[in-house]
Amino acid sequence: MNDRIPRSQNTLSQADQMLQPTDDPWRTVGMRFPELGVGGHEAGSLVYSSASRMKSFATTAAILSLCSEHVLALPGRSYQSKELASKSYQDSITIEGLLTHAKKWQEFASSANGSRSFESEGYKLSANYVYDLAKQSGYKVTRQTVEFPRSKIHSQELKINDQVFGPGEVLALTYSPSTPKEGITAGLALVLDEPNTFIGSGCHRDDYDGLDVRRAIVFMSANGCSLANKVAVAKRARALGVVIYNDIPGQGPFQGQISLNASESLPTVMIGFDAAQSFVKKLRASEFPDRVNVTMKIDSSTENVKSDNIIAQTPWGDQNNVIHIGANLDSSTASPGVNDNGSGSAAIAELLVQLAKFKPSKNAVRFSWWTNGKTGSIGSEHYVKSLSKAEKKKTALYIDVNTIASPNYIYGIYDGCNASEYNTVTPPPGSSALQKLFQEDFESKALPWTNFAFNTSSDYNAFLKAGIPVGGLSTGTTSFKSEVQVAKFGGQFDVVFDKCFERACDNIDNLSKDALLVNARSIAHVIATTAQSTNGIDAEKAARTKKVETQV
Structure with missing residues (x-):
C-alpha cells in the first residue's frame, strides 16, 4: 500500500497507482456455494436476528458535515451471555493478543528464508494458521484458490x-x-x-x-x-x-x-x-x-501457481447483510512483512477470536485474508470478480486494514467524504458514514487523525469499483513525516512512516505497539456498531440514490 495524504496537510502526497490488471487470468478452483458468495465453503447457513436494534446513525447531512478534520451454541464456540457492544469489544482487544499473531508471522517468515510472499512456505504457514484459528472459533471457513503467474x-x-x-x-x-x-x-x-x-x-x-x-x-x-x-x-x-x-x-x-x-x-x-x-x-x-x-x-x-484467500464468516447474523473486514496476508519477497501487512492481518485475527466470545450480532461478519496483495491486489480482485451482482449487494460495507503499526506513525482514516480532494477513485455512497464512525471513535478518545486518500493500489480498490462502501485505517508507509504531522502525532520529522517498508527489517521489532492497539480497537468499535445496525450506511446509500433519481 502507498500513502495518499493531502498536500493541504503540509505533506507531499504520492500518485502511487499500481494499476490493476485489465485481464482476469485467475480463476477459483473448486465448487461454488452462493450462500457465502465465494468459491467453496462448508455448506450450511444459519441466520440469527437480534432482539434489539441500535439507534440510527445521524442523517446524511450530519455525516457529511463531520468529514473535515477537527443465542446460538456453535461447534468450537461456547455460549456467551455478553452482548456485543463497542466498549466491551474494544476492551477485549489487548496488545498481548495482537502480538501473539504478529509473532507467528515472524516465526513463519524466519522458517522460510525471511519472507511470507504469496508463493512461499511462509505464506502457506500463515494461511493455515488463520484457517485453523477461524475454525476453532466456530466460523464457516473457506479456502478460495487463486491461480496467477509467479x-x-x-x-x-x-x-x-x-x-x-x-x-x-x-x-x-x-x-x-x-x-x-x-x-x-x-x-x-x-x-x-x-x-x-x-x-x-x-x-x-x-x-x-x-x-x-x-x-x-x-x-x-x-x-x-x-x-x-x-x-x-x-x-x-x-x-x-x-x-x-x-x-x-x-x-x-x-x-x-x-x-x-x-x-x-x-x-x-x-x-x-x-x-x-x-x-x-x-x-x-x-x-x-x-x-x-x-x-x-x-x-x-x-509460471502459473496457486495460492489461497482465507475467508471466515459468522454462521450467525443476517447472511444478507454482511460486514466484511479484510487484509492482505502476504509480504513482499524481501521481507517478513510484520507491519506490512502483518499488523493488519494480526488485528483481524484477534478481532475474529474475540468476536466469537460475544452473543451473536444482528448482521453477519466476514473476515478475509487476501493472497498476493503485494503485486496488484490479486486475491481481493479475484474474490470480488467471483461475486454475482446479488452477492455484492449482500456486502453492506468493507473495512480495509493495511499497515496499522508503522513506527513513525500517523493515524490515517480513509477519506470516504473526499474532503481532501486527493482520492484517485470515488468512494461509493456509504463510505462517508463509515469514515464518520472511525472519526467519532478517535475524537471520543481525544486522539488526532488525518484524512488518508484512496488510490488504486490496495485491496479496497476492487470493492470501490463494485460500489461497496469502504473505510479503514492506515499509519502510512513511505511518505516523510512533515512538521505539521510531528506536531499532531509526534514522531520524527523528515523520516518516513515506515523505514522498513518491503525490507528485511520489517520484523517484530518494527511495530509500534501503541498504534497497533489504537487502530485495532477503533476497528472493533466500527465492527461492533455496524454488526448490530447499518442504518447510517443504508441512509447514505438511499439519499444518494434518491438524489440521482431526482436529477434524472
Whole structure:
C-alpha cells in the first residue's frame, strides 16, 4: 500500500497507482456455494436476528458535515451471555493478543528464508494458521484458490560504462520482463532525488519534467514510494528500462517487486547504495563528457501457481447483510512483512477470536485474508470478480486494514467524504458514514487523525469499483513525516512512516505497539456498531440514490 495524504496537510502526497490488471487470468478452483458468495465453503447457513436494534446513525447531512478534520451454541464456540457492544469489544482487544499473531508471522517468515510472499512456505504457514484459528472459533471457513503467474528470474547482468556488476551486486526485480538476448543498451538518465523529499524520486510523472527519457534507461533511488509505482511512472515516460539503487548507505540490492501487468512494467534491476554513488555524483555534476552507457540483460519467465484467500464468516447474523473486514496476508519477497501487512492481518485475527466470545450480532461478519496483495491486489480482485451482482449487494460495507503499526506513525482514516480532494477513485455512497464512525471513535478518545486518500493500489480498490462502501485505517508507509504531522502525532520529522517498508527489517521489532492497539480497537468499535445496525450506511446509500433519481 502507498500513502495518499493531502498536500493541504503540509505533506507531499504520492500518485502511487499500481494499476490493476485489465485481464482476469485467475480463476477459483473448486465448487461454488452462493450462500457465502465465494468459491467453496462448508455448506450450511444459519441466520440469527437480534432482539434489539441500535439507534440510527445521524442523517446524511450530519455525516457529511463531520468529514473535515477537527443465542446460538456453535461447534468450537461456547455460549456467551455478553452482548456485543463497542466498549466491551474494544476492551477485549489487548496488545498481548495482537502480538501473539504478529509473532507467528515472524516465526513463519524466519522458517522460510525471511519472507511470507504469496508463493512461499511462509505464506502457506500463515494461511493455515488463520484457517485453523477461524475454525476453532466456530466460523464457516473457506479456502478460495487463486491461480496467477509467479515470476522466475533466471539471470541478470548489468554494465554501466566499464563497470560490470557481478553476482550479488545486481538483482532483477520480481516480475521484471526479459530483455532481448543481446540485452538493451542505452544512455543512463538520472532522475534527481532530493534527500528526504519526494522531489525527483520518480513517484510522479512531473518528476520527469524537463527530462527526456525516451529510449533511455532511467536511474533512481528506492526512496519515496513503491518500486512498482516508480517503474509504472517510468513506463509512462517511455523509458526503456530502470536501474534502481538502494537508498540506505551500506546496503546492497534487495529483491523487490514490480507489477506483473505488462502495461506497467519494464526491465528493472537494483544495485546497492555504495555502488551507485559515483555515478549519482558525476551525473549530478555533469562530469561525464559523454553519455553514460548502460547494458542490461535479464532472462525471466513466469509460471502459473496457486495460492489461497482465507475467508471466515459468522454462521450467525443476517447472511444478507454482511460486514466484511479484510487484509492482505502476504509480504513482499524481501521481507517478513510484520507491519506490512502483518499488523493488519494480526488485528483481524484477534478481532475474529474475540468476536466469537460475544452473543451473536444482528448482521453477519466476514473476515478475509487476501493472497498476493503485494503485486496488484490479486486475491481481493479475484474474490470480488467471483461475486454475482446479488452477492455484492449482500456486502453492506468493507473495512480495509493495511499497515496499522508503522513506527513513525500517523493515524490515517480513509477519506470516504473526499474532503481532501486527493482520492484517485470515488468512494461509493456509504463510505462517508463509515469514515464518520472511525472519526467519532478517535475524537471520543481525544486522539488526532488525518484524512488518508484512496488510490488504486490496495485491496479496497476492487470493492470501490463494485460500489461497496469502504473505510479503514492506515499509519502510512513511505511518505516523510512533515512538521505539521510531528506536531499532531509526534514522531520524527523528515523520516518516513515506515523505514522498513518491503525490507528485511520489517520484523517484530518494527511495530509500534501503541498504534497497533489504537487502530485495532477503533476497528472493533466500527465492527461492533455496524454488526448490530447499518442504518447510517443504508441512509447514505438511499439519499444518494434518491438524489440521482431526482436529477434524472
